[in-house]
Amino acid sequence: xxxxxxxxxxxxxxxxxxxxxxxxxxxxxxxxxxxxxxxxxxxxxxxxxxxxxxxxxxxxxxxxxxxxxxxxxxxxxxxxxxxxxxxxxxxxxxxxxxxxxxxxxxxxxxxxxxxxxxxxxxxxxxxxxxxxxxxxxxxxxxxxxxxxxxxxxxxxxxxxxxxxxxxxxxxxxxxxxxxxxxxxxxxxxxxxxxxxxxxxxxxxxxxxxxxxxxxxxxxxxxxxxxxxxxxxxxxxxxxxxxxxxxxxxxxxxxxxxxxxxxxxxxx
Amino acid sequence: xxxxxxxxxxxxxxxxxxxxxxxxxxxxxxxxxxxxxxxxxxxxxxxxxxxxxxxxxxxxxxxxxxxxxxxxxxxxxxxxxxxxxxxxxxxxxxxxxxxxxxxxxxxxxxxxxxxxxxxxxxxxxxxxxxxxxxxxxxxxxxxxxxxxxxxxxxxxxxxxxxxxxxxxxxxxxxxxxxxxxxxxxxxxxxxxxxxxxxxxxxxxxxxxxxxxxxxxxxxxxxxxxxxxxxxxxxxxxxxxxxxxxxxxxxxxxxxxxxxxxxxxxxxxxxxxxxxxxxxxxxxxxxxxxxxxxxxxxxxxxxxxxxxxxxxxxxxxxxxxxxxxxxxxxxxxxxxxxxxxxxxxxxxxxxxxxxxxxxxxxxxxxxxxxxxxxxxxxxxxxxxxxxxxxxxxxxxxxxxxxxxxxx
Numbered sequence: 001x002x003x004x005x006x007x008x009x010x011x012x013x014x015x016x017x018x019x020x021x022x023x024x025x026x027x028x029x030x031x032x033x034x035x036x037x038x039x040x041x042x043x044x045x046x047x048x049x050x051x052x053x054x055x056x057x058x059x060x061x062x063x064x065x066x067x068x069x070x071x072x073x074x075x076x077x078x079x080x081x082x083x084x085x086x087x088x089x090x091x092x093x094x095x096x097x098x099x100x101x102x103x104x105x106x107x108x109x110x111x112x113x114x115x116x117x118x119x120x121x122x123x124x125x126x127x128x129x130x131x132x133x134x135x136x137x138x139x140x141x142x143x144x145x146x147x148x149x150x151x152x153x154x155x156x157x158x159x160x161x162x163x164x165x166x167x168x169x170x171x172x173x174x175x176x177x178x179x180x181x182x183x184x185x186x187x188x189x190x191x192x193x194x195x196x197x198x199x200x201x202x203x204x205x206x207x208x209x210x211x212x213x214x215x216x217x218x219x220x221x222x223x224x225x226x227x228x229x230x231x232x233x234x235x236x237x238x239x240x241x242x243x244x245x246x247x248x249x250x251x252x253x254x255x256x257x258x259x260x261x262x263x264x265x266x267x
Numbered sequence: 268x269x270x271x272x273x274x275x276x277x278x279x280x281x282x283x284x285x286x287x288x289x290x291x292x293x294x295x296x297x298x299x300x301x302x303x304x305x306x307x308x309x310x311x312x313x314x315x316x317x318x319x320x321x322x323x324x325x326x327x328x329x330x331x332x333x334x335x336x337x338x339x340x341x342x343x344x345x346x347x348x349x350x351x352x353x354x355x356x357x358x359x360x361x362x363x364x365x366x367x368x369x370x371x372x373x374x375x376x377x378x379x380x381x382x383x384x385x386x387x388x389x390x391x392x393x394x395x396x397x398x399x400x401x402x403x404x405x406x407x408x409x410x411x412x413x414x415x416x417x418x419x420x421x422x423x424x425x426x427x428x429x430x431x432x433x434x435x436x437x438x439x440x441x442x443x444x445x446x447x448x449x450x451x452x453x454x455x456x457x458x459x460x461x462x463x464x465x466x467x468x469x470x471x472x473x474x475x476x477x478x479x480x481x482x483x484x485x486x487x488x489x490x491x492x493x494x495x496x497x498x499x500x501x502x503x504x505x506x507x508x509x510x511x512x513x514x515x516x517x518x519x520x521x522x523x524x525x526x527x528x529x530x531x532x533x534x535x536x537x538x539x540x541x542x543x544x545x546x547x548x549x550x551x552x553x554x555x556x557x558x559x560x561x562x563x564x565x566x567x568x569x570x571x572x573x574x575x576x577x578x579x580x581x582x583x584x585x586x587x588x589x590x591x592x593x594x595x596x597x598x599x600x601x602x603x604x605x606x607x608x609x610x611x612x613x614x615x616x617x618x619x620x621x622x623x624x625x626x627x628x629x630x631x632x633x634x635x636x637x638x639x640x641x642x643x644x645x646x647x648x649x650x651x652x653x654x655x656x657x658x659x660x661x662x663x664x665x666x667x668x669x670x671x672x673x
């Protein structure tokens with residue numbers, strides 16, 4: 001069974017919702033990432049979304065663009081990112097790690113080679129922002145063969161007639177994008193999200209996690225009341241940016257934000 | 268070389284899912300999928316509608332000033348000393364380049380879909396000017412994303428856009444050129460997808476853009492084919508066009524795909540020379556990958572990061588290319604090469620001095636290659652060069668290279 005599924009089953013038994021932090025691998029420098037991942041788990045993260053830096057992150061706002069730029073100053077490659085996951089796995093065999101990024105670095109690595117390396121590193125799922133289900137056949141098949149989940153996005157603009165089709169390609173969980181826009185943009189409308197999540201649930205048994213627009217403990221709590229998980233990225237990445245000159249302080253500072261959210265979600 | 272039957276099939280592409288062989292497709296985040304599906308449906312319906320076609324043709328005739336002439340460049344031909352060189356005068360279009368053919372078409376689509384807000388990306392500013400122009404004419408609000416470096420080197424076009432009522436948004440991220448402008452336009456579209464029509468300026472991006480931009484630009488090739496038959500009694504032996512994203516080239520090439528004897532040659536920006544790495548020539552020295560919604564030849568490093576590009580011409584300064592060119596290359600139906608900054612500058616000066624035609628620096632790449640090619644061909648053969656734009660916008664750049672204040 002995949003670690004993602006195990007994690008959600010355990011949460012369900014405990015009556016809790018998933019807290020899923022996102023950070024860009026290699027930001028602001030490569031040696032920060034693994035300690036940061038452990039610190040976030042310690043603070044209550046259930047799944048970690050680890051961004052693969054890309055030169056042209058078209059679906060991301062300025063916060064994550066800059067995170068990619070900081071990581072790329074150190075030439076953090078997709079192979080380096082897989083190495084970080086492997087190191088993380090040496091002491092954490094339980095917390096699922098989902099890679100999130102854009103297709104071109106994966107294409108250049110080659111689907112087969114990437115999947116082989118990712119499975120070997122202990123990756124549990126891959127979310128490729130610019131790879132909708134229609135283009136994903138071969139890649140999803142290869143991931144599934146190695147028991148990794150292909151995680152897909154649904155958006156406020158996704159027609160209901162398409163939801164079941166997207167869900168049919170995916171596994172692990174659905175990432176519902178709460179706002180029209182890039183990461184780190186406008187505040188979210190919880191009622192609107194609640195009705196969309198309900199609609200999505202009528203088409204799939206998969207858990208629905210919600211991301212984009214969650215910026216504090218209160219919004220994480222509000223989302224966890226209406227969905228199966230809260231994904232939080234830009235607010236953590238902003239903290240990393242603020243401490244880029246004193247990277248030793250990053251794990252504890254980011255963990256503190258995660259912990260606040262965890263506390264609010266479990267209250 | 269493919270057979271005639273293959274060529275007929277090649278001309279019918281893209282397939283129903285927007286692919287040209289392995290290239291093209293729709294590689295976008297989920298938020299944009301429904302907008303692209305809607306655009307595809309609208310386009311397919313309207314493109315077959317005689318009323319839409321009539322309106323498009325009327326605008327091209329009376330607003331753009333088509334057909335553009337096919338001009339026999341006698342002194343340039345004599346200078347090269349080989350094949351006869353004809354120039355397809357897209358520089359004479361309203362706004363000064365081929366770009367307007369496409370913006371007229373897409374603005375009509377915007378009008379039919381009822382979206383009040385237009386966005387566009389631009390490199391040299393020609394597509395931005397053409398978008399601002401059609402927006403002004405239809406009373407639509409227009410926002411143009413332009414790399415901060417390009418804003419600097421294309422000041423004249425920036426001011427033209429402002430005069431036309433458009434807002435020019437300088438893009439400071441990444442390499443501050445066309446690719447970054449396109450990233451930023453995509454981000455805007457994702458945010459404002461309900462009320463915004465994105466007029467992509469080249470035959471690239473997610474399906475259906477490569478197809479519809481080509482269809483709107485194919486008027487160039489249809490006219491050139493008929494004009495060449497009329498003036499010379501036969502089809503040309505070779506077509507030459509510059510390729511950045513490749514919209515002027517695909518517009519010229521496409522109507523000739525089944526004419527097996529007609530060579531089609533795209534000329535990319537060789538910058539300081541393709542061997543230096545400072546260029547914008549993905550078809551010449553790049554490799555396939557995925558960027559800006561389509562799979563195509565790209566300039567990317569081993570890790571998949573998009574590489575910085577360099578060209579004296581802002582309009583060719585782009586690390587990707589339209590997907591149909593990638594497939595025409597792999598099939599062997601079209602050939603691609605590069606001209607350096609220096610070769611383009613020489614061609615710019617030469618054409619200006621001996622024909623009194625000042626070409627855009629982009630188009631100068633095509634002229635440079637055509638001169639070389641003509642020398643290798645017989646005097647009774649003909650080359651049609653797409654003179655895709657005029658050079659007024661580049662005077663500042665040329666003056667700077669000459670060390671003159673302009």
